[in-house]
Amino acid sequence: MLLNELYQKLMPYQKAKRWIIGLSGGMDSTVLLHLLVELKKQYPLPTLSAIHIHHGLQTIADHWPDHCQSICDQLNIPLTIVKVTITQQASIEQAARDARYTAFANQLQTGDILITAQHKNDQAETLLFRLFRGAGVKGLMSMPNQRPLGQGTLIRPLLNIPYDTLRHYAESNQLCWIEDPSNQDTHYARNYLRHQIFPKIIDYWPQAIHNIVQTSEHMQEAQKLLNELAQQDLLEAQTPPLYHWLSVPSLLVAPLKNLSTARQKNALSFWLSNYTLQPSTQHWHGWFDLINAKETATPIWQLHNAEIHRGNHRIWLLKNDWLTKPSSVHLPIETAKEICLPNNGLAKLSGKLPQGSFYITYRQGGESISLIRGTRDLKKLFNEETIPNFLRQRLPLLIDQQGNLVAVANHPQWFNKNYSKDFTFEWIAPHFSS
Structure with a gap:
């Protein structure tokens, strides 16, 4: 029965390039490996292999790669062992998880599962753990059955299988697995929940695990509706900005201001999910300060590794190179060509340059230009065009x-009216990478 249920979950992925099992050496992953090997005896499946991530957080863990290798050798399954370094953070559990999934992602090729x-x-624990931390609908969805990871896809086919069922399978098939002593340490929040809280809940409500997982499924449906609304x-x-040459993500402010507070947060959360971590509940005041600021203001909302700027009736999401002010330049130009601008893309001069020497620089303040309709202050021209502040310091000047x-x-x-328009001056802005 367990084998058939697993096969039904994995049928949509039979045409994948490779199936790679995340093998910790514990009971759960050992059962999964054994099930997949049995499944391959009955059905034509993609190439099977396993990967073990060695965190090195305990001395005893140094023996686990050898254990995993031994199991894989017995089952004739290739094993990749990846050692990772954990950066010390407030939560060692989260740091280890982040390092593990980064390592997984780095190993996946296009089409891998x-x-x-x-x-x-695990699913029930995840929901309860996040509930205690004040999660919203998205957090209370718990773990998805599948999600993109690196160039491949992460699949969790056992999320509807109780722990006791896996334990029974492991013992019935006399499987050998590792017992991680740190899993008993109730100083870790998840372990405290598992060993101290959950047994009491299940004693009083025997169906608690089933019901909690059912709640996570309701939350998944609710989140789908919220995504559709967003x-x-x-x-x-x-609506695209006038600057067709600019790849920075942006949204018009007016349509957002017309939404209720709750719908603003929902729409923006959905939009931001492609680019950065979600703001915490306490952090949302920055959004309302930004969107309700005066039209002439230039507010900035600081996010995790990103910023939201307002300008030209839009909000703009800046990341990576866009958060770094470009280095001052004084680049001599004698012939039409492309010029690399440090941290600021390319400047491109095409056509026939007039006689004389020229150079490229950025705005310092106080610049003016002689136009047919008279000499104009560059700052006033920028204001009339409502060019966002972050662009003003980056636009190359000849x-x-x-x-x-x-x-x-x-x-x-x-x-400049004193020069004929025999040439064009373009800026190929830095590509925005999410």
Whole structure:
């Protein structure tokens, strides 16, 4: 019965390139490995292999790779062993988990399936653990049955299988597994929940695990509805900006302001999920400060490794190179060509440059340009076009040998009247990477 249930869960992935089992050496993953080997005897399955992540947090753990190798040798399954270094954080559990999944992701190739052995009890523990930490609907979904990981997909086919069923299978088949002594240490929050809290809950409510997992399924349905609502609410806000040459993600402010507070948070959470970690409950005040600021203000909302800026009637998400002010440049130009700008993409001069020497730099303040309609202050031109502040410090300027502003990249309307338009001045902005 267990074998058939596992096969039904994995049938959609039969055409995958490889199935890779996450093997810790504990009972759960040992049962999963054994089940998959038995399954391959009955059905044509993708190539099976296993991966063991060695955290090195305990001296005894140094023997676990050898144990996993021994099991895999007996079953004729190739094993990859990856040693990771744990960066000390407030939660050693979370740090170990992050390192483990990063290592998994790095090993997956396009089309690979990583199969892990979390079971029904793990799912219930996850929901309760997150509930105590104040999670919302998304957090209370617990663990998804599948999700993208690296270039492949992570599958958890045992989430509906109780721990006792796996234990019975392990003992019936006389499997040999590792008992991690740290799993008994109730200083760790998950272990305290497992050993001190859950037994009391189950004594009083025998169906608690089933019911808690059912709640996580309800939360998954609720989150799907919230995602659909977010996509509808973002339709108008996702109108592309006028700057076709700019890859920075952005949204129009007005459609967002028309939404209720709850729908604003839902839409923005959905949008941000592609780029950065979700803001905490306490952190959302920064969003409302930003969206309710005066039209002339230039507020910034600080997020985890990202910032939201407001400008040109939009919000803009900045990450990575976009958070670093480009280095000052004074690049001499004599012929039309592409010029690499440190931390700021490329400047491209095409056509026929006039006689003389030119150079590329950035705005310092106080610049003006001679246009057909008169000399204009560059700051006022920026204000009239409502160019966001983060762009003003990055737009390349072309200067002649007398120090006159000749052109502003990507803005052909701002071209010095004393020069003929025989050339174009473009800026190929840095690519935004999520």
